[in-house]
Amino acid sequence: MPTILGQNQYGKAENRVVKITRDGATHHIKDLNVSVALSGDMDEVHYSGSNANVLPTDTTKNTVYAFAKEYGIESAEQFGIHLARHFVTSQEPIHQARIRIEEYAWERIETSDANSKFIGADEVKHSFVRKGQETRLTQITYDGEKWEVVSGLKDLVVMNSTNSEFWGYVKDKYTTLQEAYDRILATQVSARWRFNWTDDEQRMPHWEKSYEQTRKHMLQAFAETYSLSLQQTLYQMGSRIINNRGEIDEVRFSLPNKHHFLVDLEPFGLKNDNEVYFAADRPYGLIEATILRDGCEARIPVDMTNL
Numbered sequence: 001m002p003t004i005l006g007q008n009q010y011g012k013a014e015n016r017v018v019k020i021t022r023d024g025a026t027h028h029i030k031d032l033n034v035s036v037a038l039s040g041d042m043d044e045v046h047y048s049g050s051n052a053n054v055l056p057t058d059t060t061k062n063t064v065y066a067f068a069k070e071y072g073i074e075s076a077e078q079f080g081i082h083l084a085r086h087f088v089t090s091q092e093p094i095h096q097a098r099i100r101i102e103e104y105a106w107e108r109i110e111t112s113d114a115n116s117k118f119i120g121a122d123e124v125k126h127s128f129v130r131k132g133q134e135t136r137l138t139q140i141t142y143d144g145e146k147w148e149v150v151s152g153l154k155d156l157v158v159m160n161s162t163n164s165e166f167w168g169y170v171k172d173k174y175t176t177l178q179e180a181y182d183r184i185l186a187t188q189v190s191a192r193w194r195f196n197w198t199d200d201e202q203r204m205p206h207w208e209k210s211y212e213q214t215r216k217h218m219l220q221a222f223a224e225t226y227s228l229s230l231q232q233t234l235y236q237m238g239s240r241i242i243n244n245r246g247e248i249d250e251v252r253f254s255l256p257n258k259h260h261f262l263v264d265l266e267p268f269g270l271k272n273d274n275e276v277y278f279a280a281d282r283p284y285g286l287i288e289a290t291i292l293r294d295g296c297e298a299r300i301p302v303d304m305t306n307l
C-alpha cells in the first residue's frame, strides 16, 4: 500500500448543553459546549469503509445530553470524566477519549425589593445574566489507565492603571519606545493549568473550588505585583497558583499586552498628565510562558490555543 493512515480521531464537536437544576424556586444553570474526540481501532473505516468499530458521532452527541440528565453536571471536569470513562470502558475499539469543554458562566439578576415583595421572594431565583466575556475551559483525556485533566480560562480582561513600568530594555537603531515609569498594564488572560490527578484511585480534586481559587490567586497576583514587565507579572501569576494549589503542577499563559498609548495633546495646548490613552487593538506584544512545580514535566502544548 503506498499510503498508511496516521493519527486519527473522531466525535461530535461543540455539543451545546444547558442543564437547569431546580432546587425549589432556586434554579442553577450549567451551560457547556462539549466536544468529543475518540480514537482507537479505526483503521478499517478509513481503509475499507467498514463501520464495524464506529460508534456514530450522533451517538456521542446523544450521550452528552443523556449524561446531563442521568448524572447531572456537578462541574465541567466531573462531567468530562464521566463521558471519557464511558466511551473508553463501554466500547472495546475505543482506546482513548478526549473531552473538551467550554463553560459559559451565568449570574443571578438582582431584583428590586419592591418587585420581590410583589412576586414573592421565592420567585426571583430564576433570572440570569451571562457573566462577562470570560470562558472556563477543561480538557479531559483518558486512555483506560491514566487521566490528564487540563483546565483553564480565556478572554478574562484585566487592567492595572498604575504600578507598571517598562525600562532598561535593549536598544538598537530601530528602537523608538520611550521608557515608561508609570504605564497601564492590561491583558486578556488565556491560561491553562494541569492537574496532577492521573489515577482513578487517587483522591479527586474539588473541581469547582479549585477553579474559583485558582482564578482568585491569578487575579490577586496580577493586582498585587508591582510590575517591571508583563513577563514578570505572568511569572508571579503562575507561581502564586503553583504555591497555593497543590493539585496543580503546571500553568501556561498566553498574555497579549493590550497597549495603551498616551495621546499627545500638546497640539491642542493641553498637558496629558497620564490621563488620556489610545487603546490600540493591534499589533500587540504577546507574552507566553509555562510555570512548573519544581521537578515536574511540561505537558501543556506550547501552542495551547485549541486546548
Ligand SMILES: O=c1[nH]c(=O)c2[nH]c(=O)[nH]c2[nH]1
Pocket (backbone or CB within 6 Å): 166, 177, 228, 229, 230, 231, 257, 285
Ligand atoms: O511588559 C512588556 N514586555 C515586553 O517585552 C515589552 N516590549 C515592549 O515593547 N513593551 C513591553 N512590555
